Amino acid sequence: MQFVDLAATSAAVTAISARRGKIDLLAAALRGLAPDEIEAGAAYLAGELRQRQIGVGWAALRDAPPPAERPTLTVARVDAALAEIGEQSGPGSQARRRSLLGALFAAATADEQRLLIGLLSGEVRQGAQAGLLVDAVARAAGVEVAEVRRALLLCGDLKTVARAALTGGAAALRGFGLQVGRPLAPMLAQAAATVDAALAATGFPAAVDDKLDGVRIQVHRSGDDVAVYSRSLADLTARVPGVVAAVRALPVRQIVLDGEAVVLDATGRPRPFQETSARAARRPGAPVPGGADQGGGAGQEGGAGREGGAGPGDGAAGDGDLGQGGAGGGGAPGSAPGAGADALRPYFFDLLHLDGVDLLDEPGQRRWAALADAVPGGLLVGRTIVSTVDEANAAFDAALNGGHEGVVVKAAGAPYDVGRRGSAWVKVKPRHTLDLVVLAAEWGHGRRHGWLSNLHLGARDPATGGFVMLGKTFKGLTDELLRWQTERLLELAVERDDWVVRVRPELVVEIAFDGVQTSPRYPGGVALRFARVLRYREDKSAAEADTITDVRQFHAAASERT
Known part of the structure; x- marks a missing residue:
């Protein structure tokens, strides 16, 4: 496919507001991609690079050469050029990267340059994010949307799912399964202004979880092999030895856990988010950043810390990357084996797989009961199961009084869903x-x-x-x-x-x-x-x-x- 056609689709999607119209345009573009272009093309239509980051910032985009008069770029050629730019390293890499970027922009028309700038800066504002792309992939491939969403949950990468759907249809999508060791797109929480509004979405019974500043983690264990992933599915394993040790000590053979990691002080209280974020970002052997500015942050809505942790049938959940969540009085300080006083400690709120059995489709209360049986209370996020608005508001007040940012309210009967901000999990915090x-x-x-x-x-x-x-x-x-x-x-x-x-x-x-x-x-x-x-x-x-x-x-x- 010509890259200019993709740029035209992006512009057309930007120009209309109707969701159905956007999906029709995106589906038509997806159908026009060659098999080896699908992953890159799907990423571009979602407003991002297939490579995520290639080391190009705004400073490098300010002096773009004049645009080409006629289009010659294909999607495949653009993807290859961006990949080559991202592979540059070592002495002279900045100059080589600048030269390659200049050559790519010189071959691009004005419309193509606009899309490239948007992709490289993360500022493609066409309203075609992951949710719309899921629908568009389903329409382009002639499969049910639910099949695409399910495959995305299990795979965690929309680009890979798009290629499977467009080249192999429903049969290829059914080939995706939960694999211990392969991270999943996490379930997310939408926001509400009040606890009452959150409960209107979740219904009763509901779990009310403390919301603290921590790092969202998804932990996979098979035998002695443990892998830890962030919300964005980045591999954090080497950076969180305390988390690895804690999960390796559990009396299980296989397990997939969703939770939070947080830095505690010597008294067992959580440290500020930026300390947790900086420690999670620190590579093995590197010094701990002192007061690193993590200005934006992202968020996992969860938290640990109500007295006693979670009991059988209780539950918690959240959403974020280097995000919100954490530990307080409920998780026993020092309970993570191998963790020093200032190390990241894990606190878990959901269980996705246990010893060969997938739990994704089980209602929350069943998953949480299994979690409580498999994981000691000192490693469980704090939560309260409520059946009235008054109980939920009391839990919210208790969370704020305990130093938490707020709460996340979850429907007790909901399955673990793909990374969408649905009504099953709703975060509430004071503005x-x-x-x-x-x-x-x-x-x-x-x-x-x-x-x-x-x-x-x-x-x-x-x-x-x-x-x-x-x-x-x-x-x-x-x-x-x-x-x-x-x-x-x-x-x-x-x-x-x-x-x-x-x-x-x-x-x-x-x-x-x-x-x-x-x-x-x-x-x-x-x-x-x-x-x-x-x-x-x-x-x-x-x-x-x-x-x-x-x-x-x-x-x-x-x-x-x-």
């Missing part, structure tokens, strides 16, 4: 907001080209009368808001270049965020986690914005709770 001042904004790219997008956010410093930067965000901005803020910020501009527009600190914006963490990157020493725009507050002056003292007090209070 924190601050009124901050816009200090600057960066020009957008991809779909946001021509608009000021990424906002630099500052808190008022009462000591100096100035403003202290806390981080950046482009989340929560609608097209209408992007247009408005671009016009407004250009009116306030005091300095501008091709990348950033600095403005008079006058415009106040209400920002929602999940937490405050230590950050050496910013002058105030703290940064917001998961910041997103709620609304602009033109009714407020910059003098009424929240202060850096407010932010530091919030950080201190959160630290005391954990």
Whole structure:
């Protein structure tokens, strides 16, 4: 297939809002791919690279050569070029990578360059993410959507599933099975504003789990062989020896567990997320990063820590990568064999396979009962089974009082489903907001080209009368808001270049965020986690914005709770 045809499909998908229309366009493009192009083409249609990362950042994309006048690239040729760029390493690799990238862009037309920039920057905004691609693969291959979703759960890679469906149909999809040692796409949680809203989705009985800051882990054991994977299916095994030792000590032959890993302090309390994230990212033998700034974070909704862990029939679950979850009073500190005082400790909330028996299709309560029988209480996530709204709200209050971020509510009768944010698992946490001042904004790219997008956010410093930067965000901005803020910020501009527009600190914006963490990157020493725009507050002056003292007090209070 010509790459320009794929670029045209991407543009067409962007131009329409109807889900059915998007699926029709995507399915037609998938049918046009050669067998050896399906994996790359499916990835491009999902807005990502088959290789995920190839070492190319925005700086390398700024000086693209003029576009070619006529299209010559195929999907296969683009995939091969990107793979070659990603394989460069050693002395001179940066120059070779830049040369190869320049050659690829020189061969691309203007439309193709736009898609390449979007893929390399992660800014393809066509609304064709994994959920739509699953439906499109099913339509293109003439199979049931449920068959594609099931294969995706067991395989964990939509590109591989797409190739199987398009080349082998339903029979090939049925060939996917749970294999101990091969990670699965994890079940995820959607969000709700209140516990009542979560229960409206899950019904009763329901499990209410503490939600802490930890790293989502999926652990596979066969005999003495143990493998640990992240939410994104990256192999973490060598980085988490305490987790490996804890699972190897279980009295089982084969097991697949879903859970959290968290760093505890000497008293058994969980450390801040960025410490857990930094330790999970540390390769064997490398020094532990000191206060690494993990600004964005991602999240596993789970957690451990209610007194006594989980009992038979109880259950917990979650969603995230280097994410939310963790351990508290319920998991016995030091219970993970081979784990030092500052090592990652595992806490599990779901059981997918046990000694030759798959449990994916079993209802939650049965999986959780089997989990409680197979795993000691000190390694189980804390949870409460509830049958009334009052019980659930009490569990939520207890979670917050215990220093947790919130809870995740799960339907007790639901099977373990593919990585979709369905109504069976629903996360609830209090929303924190601050009124901050816009200090600057960066020009957008991809779909946001021509608009000021990424906002630099500052808190008022009462000591100096100035403003202290806390981080950046482009989340929560609608097209209408992007247009408005671009016009407004250009009116306030005091300095501008091709990348950033600095403005008079006058415009106040209400920002929602999940937490405050230590950050050496910013002058105030703290940064917001998961910041997103709620609304602009033109009714407020910059003098009424929240202060850096407010932010530091919030950080201190959160630290005391954990």
